[in-house]
Amino acid sequence: MTVFKYIILVALAYILGSVSMSYIVGKYAKGVDIRTKGSGNLGSTNALRVLGWKCAVITVAYDILKGVATVWIADLMFDGQLESIAIMLGGIAVIAGHNFPFYLKFKGGKGIATSFGIALYLNPIAAMALLVIEFGIIFSTGYVSLASVISAALYPFLVMFLWSGHVGDVWYWILCVVLAVLAIIRHRSNIKRLIDGNENKFTIGKKK
Numbered sequence: 001m002t003v004f005k006y007i008i009l010v011a012l013a014y015i016l017g018s019v020s021m022s023y024i025v026g027k028y029a030k031g032v033d034i035r036t037k038g039s040g041n042l043g044s045t046n047a048l049r050v051l052g053w054k055c056a057v058i059t060v061a062y063d064i065l066k067g068v069a070t071v072w073i074a075d076l077m078f079d080g081q082l083e084s085i086a087i088m089l090g091g092i093a094v095i096a097g098h099n100f101p102f103y104l105k106f107k108g109g110k111g112i113a114t115s116f117g118i119a120l121y122l123n124p125i126a127a128m129a130l131l132v133i134e135f136g137i138i139f140s141t142g143y144v145s146l147a148s149v150i151s152a153a154l155y156p157f158l159v160m161f162l163w164s165g166h167v168g169d170v171w172y173w174i175l176c177v178v179l180a181v182l183a184i185i186r187h188r189s190n191i192k193r194l195i196d197g198n199e200n201k202f203t204i205g206k207k208k
Contacts, residue, residue: 005077006089013070013090017097020108021062022047025055035107042101043109045144045202060113063098067117070094075121084171091118091175095182110186112148115179119159122172126158142201145190152183 020042026034030051034042037050044063048056070093074086098114100106119127130151137147156176184191193199 002082006086009074009077009086009090010093012073013093014097016066016070017094017099017114018101018103018108019062019066020098020101020104022051022055022059022109023104025058026051030055035104039200040107041109042104042107044113049202063109063113064117064120066094066098067091067114067119068121069117071118071121081171084169087122088171088175092178094118095179099182099186110148111179111183112152115152115155115183118175118179119155123159123162126162129158129162130155138202143194143199144202145187145199146194149184149187149191152180152187155180155183 022034022042022044026032026047032050034040034046034050038046039049040046044056044060047059070090071087074090075083078086095111095114095118097108099108099111101108116127116130119130133154134147134151137150138144141147156173156179159176160173190199
């Protein structure tokens, strides 16, 4: 029975994660396939550049919400040690759905906002610290990708150790490390451009 509940949770989390709001809003509200514009990414940064701030707000809100919702559902379905395992499995599954949606040829976003949603549920103070770091780097350098990579690298340490009640729980630690690694891997092309010095900068009101 427990295994069956895990399977249901993972399937639900993947489906929830695979719903790409930037694609839906772009296609049905703007008549634009966001995959063919800008960076081609289905994340909120490309939504902002291609679709405008209103669509970007909708995108990022949903992406955060599906991270929160997944761990909340896992919390409701399980108790004790089983709950920790469920949150780990659900968290990884929702990011997998976001990054690799089956109906879009497995080409999705990079999981930053959804990972933030998971952090927001597990450790709100750490999530706020990550948000401050993210925006601090963006406004000081203009590089969204650099901010995302640094935040991803810090993610496991802040979520697990910054005023957290989850220190020592190996399943939460595995979840945080996997999400950080996935985020960095998804930014590998950005990292290369940063090293080469030709990464796009983002500024309010215009793009470079």
